[in-house]
Amino acid sequence: MWLALDEERGQQVQLRLWPAGTESAQVLKRLTSLSSPFLPPPLDQLATLDGVWVSHAHHASCVSLETWLTREHYLPFLEAVRLLSEIASVMEAAEIEGLRHGSLQPAVVLWRNSHTLLMDLGLCQAKGIEVTAAHDLVAFGVLAHRVLTGQIPEENQANAPSRLREHLPPGLSRAVVRCLCINRTATPVTWHELSILLSNLVTPAQGYTIQHLRDQADWLRRQGQEKQASVLEQEAEKRANERLQSEQARITGSPERHN
The missing domain is CATH 1.10.510.10 (Transferase(Phosphotransferase) domain 1)
Incomplete structure (x- = not known):
């Protein structure tokens, strides 16, 4: 793996190196046809570096x-x-x-x-x-x-x-x-x-369970995504309150009220 500067975007990227040859060319062609957002985009032109091909680039901050x-x-x-x-x-x-x-x-x-x-x-x-x-x-x-x-x-x-x-x-x-x-x-x-x-x-x-939502909210907050975390926490709190009201209604035998 190599580090390089993408001058067009002003960002540092990591380059993945593949062996040069017919087999690599065929594999890279099939990869390009996938067009998946979860694969790194192949470079428009394959660059040769010391007998290998530079095939993919992605943000170094990944x-x-x-x-x-x-x-x-x-x-x-x-x-x-x-x-x-x-x-x-x-x-x-x-x-x-x-x-x-x-x-x-x-x-x-x-x-x-x-x-x-x-x-x-x-x-x-x-x-x-x-x-x-x-x-x-x-x-x-x-x-x-x-x-x-x-x-x-x-x-x-x-x-x-x-x-x-x-x-x-x-x-x-x-x-x-x-x-x-x-x-x-x-x-x-x-x-x-x-x-x-x-x-x-x-x-x-x-x-999703209440615990699933709370765990994800904690994860998002640690990633700096405060708004999304708050939405999940509110949903978790809403479900917890609904569960508590349902349990109280079951214990007292009174019908559960809905606004």
Whole structure:
């Protein structure tokens, strides 16, 4: 990885270097056809530098998921689901183009202002390394387990994330286990299934628990997004009050009043 100055925008960027050759050219062409907002934009012109190609650039201010997890251990539920959903959507589209990752891990997941960038997709193939779909799905399961619980699952073990962290939807926990067990099951999970499951979890705010909302509000506040944090805190407080009123009505046997 190299640091450079984007003179047009006046910003420092990081450059990703790929081996020069026909294989790289084919992979980069397929990457360009994806046009995903969660992939770094390829450079308009491939520059040659000491026998390698400069293929991608992104803001140097992006933070790696590895850096965050080393400091905070895991992500709040809403942020974790959003990030996993974006990665799954990229991998589903990549599968259609015959692209694999081969080194899916927190170090190659970057984000800036809650915007995800998945780096190095197809790089292993450009280097001539054979990668299977199962390899990427297991790696995704390990990554998902870590962002949801803060722990890396032991090798050849597939403990459900819900055993380590409360308030996780059973369907999500089962999907992570299916990724980890993909080589030991007759019905392996697919990127399409994961993409649908995660996108559905991202959308319905009513499906989130009060704790989910409070955790996300705390996350947003630490990112300097005070307005969004306040909205979630108000929603959490509203639901907490509704729950309290419902419980009081149940105990006293009086009908619950609604304004």
